[in-house]
Amino acid sequence: MAWAPGLNLPFFHRAMEMGEVLDFLALSRRWLTWLKPDDVEPPLRPLTWRIWLALGAVFLFSLMATASIQFSQFGLVGADGHYHVRLAKVVSEQGPLDAFEWTQTSINRDRFMDKEFLFHVLLIPFLGDDLRTGPKILTALLAALLMTLLAWIAWRQGMPLFWLAALLLLAAGTNFNFRMALTRPHLLSVLLAVGTAYLLLRRHGWGLLLLATLFPLCYTAFHLLPLLAVIYGVARLLHGKRFAWRELALVLVGTGLGFLLHPNRANMAYHWYLQNVEVIANAWRLAPLMGVEFLAPSGRMLVWDCGLLLFGTLGAMLLTMLSGVKSSLRSTFFLLLSMGFLVMFLSITRLVEYWVPFTALFLLSTAGDWRDAGHGLGRWLKDYGRLASVVLIGLGMMLVLMSLRGLVLTQQEVAEEKVNERILSYEAGGRFLARHVPARDQVFTCGWDTFVFLFYHAPQAHYLVHLDPTFMLAYDVDLFDLWIRIGEGRQADAIDRVRNDFKARWIFIEHQEGYAKFLEQARRSTQLLPVFEGPQSSVFLYSDAHGVALIAGAIGL
Amino acid sequence: MKRLLDILFAWRELEALRPLGVRGWALVMAVFVLATLSLGAEQFATPKLVGADGYFHTRMATVMAEEGLGQGFRWTQASVWKDRFADKEFLFHVLLMPFVALDDVIAPKVLTVLLMALLASLLAAMAWRHAWPWPWLWPSMLAGAGVLFHLRVSMTRPHLLSILLVVMAAQALLRKHRPLLLGLAILFPLVYTAAHMLLALCLVYGVARLVMRQGFPWREFALVLGGTAIGLLLHPHRDHLIYLWHLVNIQVVTNAFDRLGALAVEFLPPDGRLLLVDVGPLFLGVFGVGLAFSLLGKKSQSGDRFFLSCQCSLPLSLSEHSTFRRVLGALFHPVHGGGSQGFVAGFRCESLAEETSGMGGAGHHGFHRGAFGLHFADKPGDPGHSLKR
Numbered sequence: 001m002a003w004a005p006g007l008n009l010p011f012f013h014r015a016m017e018m019g020e021v022l023d024f025l026a027l028s029r030r031w032l033t034w035l036k037p038d039d040v041e042p043p044l045r046p047l048t049w050r051i052w053l054a055l056g057a058v059f060l061f062s063l064m065a066t067a068s069i070q071f072s073q074f075g076l077v078g079a080d081g082h083y084h085v086r087l088a089k090v091v092s093e094q095g096p097l098d099a100f101e102w103t104q105t106s107i108n109r110d111r112f113m114d115k116e117f118l119f120h121v122l123l124i125p126f127l128g129d130d131l132r133t134g135p136k137i138l139t140a141l142l143a144a145l146l147m148t149l150l151a152w153i154a155w156r157q158g159m160p161l162f163w164l165a166a167l168l169l170l171a172a173g174t175n176f177n178f179r180m181a182l183t184r185p186h187l188l189s190v191l192l193a194v195g196t197a198y199l200l201l202r203r204h205g206w207g208l209l210l211l212a213t214l215f216p217l218c219y220t221a222f223h224l225l226p227l228l229a230v231i232y233g234v235a236r237l238l239h240g241k242r243f244a245w246r247e248l249a250l251v252l253v254g255t256g257l258g259f260l261l262h263p264n265r266a267n268m269a270y271h272w273y274l275q276n277v278e279v280i281a282n283a284w285r286l287a288p289l290m291g292v293e294f295l296a297p298s299g300r301m302l303v304w305d306c307g308l309l310l311f312g313t314l315g316a317m318l319l320t321m322l323s324g325v326k327s328s329l330r331s332t333f334f335l336l337l338s339m340g341f342l343v344m345f346l347s348i349t350r351l352v353e354y355w356v357p358f359t360a361l362f363l364l365s366t367a368g369d370w371r372d373a374g375h376g377l378g379r380w381l382k383d384y385g386r387l388a389s390v391v392l393i394g395l396g397m398m399l400v401l402m403s404l405r406g407l408v409l410t411q412q413e414v415a416e417e418k419v420n421e422r423i424l425s426y427e428a429g430g431r432f433l434a435r436h437v438p439a440r441d442q443v444f445t446c447g448w449d450t451f452v453f454l455f456y457h458a459p460q461a462h463y464l465v466h467l468d469p470t471f472m473l474a475y476d477v478d479l480f481d482l483w484i485r486i487g488e489g490r491q492a493d494a495i496d497r498v499r500n501d502f503k504a505r506w507i508f509i510e511h512q513e514g515y516a517k518f519l520e521q522a523r524r525s526t527q528l529l530p531v532f533e534g535p536q537s538s539v540f541l542y543s544d545a546h547g548v549a550l551i552a553g554a555i556g557l
Numbered sequence: 558m559k560r561l562l563d564i565l566f567a568w569r570e571l572e573a574l575r576p577l578g579v580r581g582w583a584l585v586m587a588v589f590v591l592a593t594l595s596l597g598a599e600q601f602a603t604p605k606l607v608g609a610d611g612y613f614h615t616r617m618a619t620v621m622a623e624e625g626l627g628q629g630f631r632w633t634q635a636s637v638w639k640d641r642f643a644d645k646e647f648l649f650h651v652l653l654m655p656f657v658a659l660d661d662v663i664a665p666k667v668l669t670v671l672l673m674a675l676l677a678s679l680l681a682a683m684a685w686r687h688a689w690p691w692p693w694l695w696p697s698m699l700a701g702a703g704v705l706f707h708l709r710v711s712m713t714r715p716h717l718l719s720i721l722l723v724v725m726a727a728q729a730l731l732r733k734h735r736p737l738l739l740g741l742a743i744l745f746p747l748v749y750t751a752a753h754m755l756l757a758l759c760l761v762y763g764v765a766r767l768v769m770r771q772g773f774p775w776r777e778f779a780l781v782l783g784g785t786a787i788g789l790l791l792h793p794h795r796d797h798l799i800y801l802w803h804l805v806n807i808q809v810v811t812n813a814f815d816r817l818g819a820l821a822v823e824f825l826p827p828d829g830r831l832l833l834v835d836v837g838p839l840f841l842g843v844f845g846v847g848l849a850f851s852l853l854g855k856k857s858q859s860g861d862r863f864f865l866s867c868q869c870s871l872p873l874s875l876s877e878h879s880t881f882r883r884v885l886g887a888l889f890h891p892v893h894g895g896g897s898q899g900f901v902a903g904f905r906c907e908s909l910a911e912e913t914s915g916m917g918g919a920g921h922h923g924f925h926r927g928a929f930g931l932h933f934a935d936k937p938g939d940p941g942h943s944l945k946r
Contacts, residue, residue, distance in 0.1 A: 238852055239852070295828075296828040296829035296830040296831075297828065297829045298826045298827075298828050298829075299826030299827045299828065299829075299832070300826045302829070303826075313844070314843065314844075314847070317844070317846075317847025317848070317850070317851060318768075318847070319768075320847065320850060320851045321846075321847065321850040321851070321855075321856070322768055322769060322856065323856070324854060324855060324856030325851070325854060326851065326852070326853070326854025327848075327851035327852055327854070331851065332848070332851070332852060335844075335847075335848055335851070336848075339841065339844050339848075342844075343833060343841070345829065346829030346830065346832055346833045347829060347830055347833060349829075366851075369851075383770065387767070
């Protein structure tokens, strides 16, 4: 390779050796020397022991808050965490996977890509025996780390009231805080994205290269960091500076490196396309089939849940207009990020997790601009006297109240999951399957989101599809249509087709309105034996010779 | 009394504005003609009245013309209106009378078009007189204000008149044109049930002035308060007006939150995709304006008062898309640009035609959703949604 003397192509086709890694890093360093920054960084605020102490206090406070949310119930919060924890367990036992045998009618069966490989690796030491407490601790830690990272960036970048970062995130509403309580890889990706934004501002070459390398190993949306670099470049252009070509190049190289280092790199581009194009297109097209996370937020959610940040942003811009303060590069960059993620959040609720941190950073950064331009708190108090005091006290109280509200309501929402009949029933069904289904026996499910609970409790069985129905759609369109028809009770010979087309011996039916007809078909069928009946789910077994043997032997009926 | 008259006729405090002149009038007339033609094309995409409410208002105007002012509303026997009736939109019905005398459908439709064309012309006149750059741009942005806005302003309802009065009141506040302000404040409770609207507008203007260190406009506030009171007293059904105000502005809005299913779709909040696809340029344009100011480091002069007004109405318009949307729409356009929405405008006539044709059995409740493909927020957790979030 012309640009990498001493390194040959097979390097990328086998496991890297340490010598080659060092060679490559040395080469990259020469690049960095060649691509010097074209201006000097603004000085960073020093980290004295008092600041470390303050940051430690922010971390402790944040950890108490996130842990109190996380341990409002003892199970894993949300659905996806069950999949990630179980997969981490599998990876710890079998090493990185090339195929995903648990979903037999999904593209993942043969063309698997562990989209969140590094998150699963990170989970391994936290798994413990119960596959529950450790992952919950890790989740709380990562969420607290995000709050602390924001405070740290605020301090280093010279923003005032850096400790407010934690409160701003708590005040960002239930939707955001609930998502931060999910044991999912977005925790890692948000951290990396925020870290990258900071390193872009610092134009920290090595750091950028490292984070960009890590990102594709952690998260499927590996275009995100190059996008951040482009937005940073645009912010620089708006401030009359040169586009950040060097940073963009470093992020692109890092992303490419991460791509190549991924154990499932052969399937990565295809999965990127599926996840970032097909899944999102289907979120609009097949809305009722998709996860609630793909719904758009309602106007009332924007006002009453995360209104503080939305209207805080508008208010900050208004005050900037009124005071005539010129925005710093940092504020412009964070505002562009906040606006970009707001557009995405308005389309897909789950993207609140990116919008909130960058909006909080924009607010703190703008406060820094006002202070630097002589329009800080002191000036407002001097100019407006008692009125300013009243307004400031009001705003402070509102922030504290909104933080408390965010904390308490999220705790309630997490606690309510414990008594969610649907989840309890799926978990009970999963435990039943764990006891009775032989290894590699196929289980038919009507929904795709049931998988996470069944896989978590009964990993010895095989299922249909996981994480998103798009993966079955990409596997076989006709089979997907058949699956939908069967689930909705529109297939007259459904029981035969499940056996013949899906090779299933077990049928797990979720008690949802959409599946009621199929449930009736199953109950009426002479081929099926009901073997489990929960309040929200039923399990049937084919009563052929194999089924009878199973019943006689394994179940003992 | 003398002091009051002094305050009222303190013309010397009028802010100096650019005179309309020949070019200004040409702009205003051009906008009026273009708006009439384009809104007329939308309005007459269907031979029927657009929406459900128009049928009530036109019939009400006919009844008033024939029977005069009644003290009860005999057509609803199980409603408080039966005995405690107040014509919330009295002056709108009076305005409708000469039109319904001509025809039940065509003439009210013409009035609807004319009122909105008047709004566009008013915006053009404001843009010219305040010497905003590209004065032709701001009224023309009404054309790109989204399907929902166009649908609502095509309905023969009193909100058309209230939008006009609110925009005129905003202009009167900016100019400190006190006689005009008093007149508008008197008219407003006779036209529209939200009698508090101009007071709220005045408060917002006051906050903007306070932030700009110009002092709270107590005189204007007092005039609007006095005018509103006079309007309430002049109303032919003044005895029941306060009670009806409470019902419509408190009870109905509270029920819109508590009992979503029982109320009209217009009380549903818009969802994020509607904000992006339908009013995206305007919604995001607010951020764009903020970004532009902060990049330039320029101090805002007068537009910020509108900006603040927009922000104050935004929470309400997000919570309930119809009631405050009209204020939001009217106030957004003159100040904040966002770009073209031609692709949305292309669907307008078709949507209106669909809406009207689909209205037969749907009634007031629920007729927006299916007809336009517009997104209103669903409740997560409805049966059928997955657990994944």
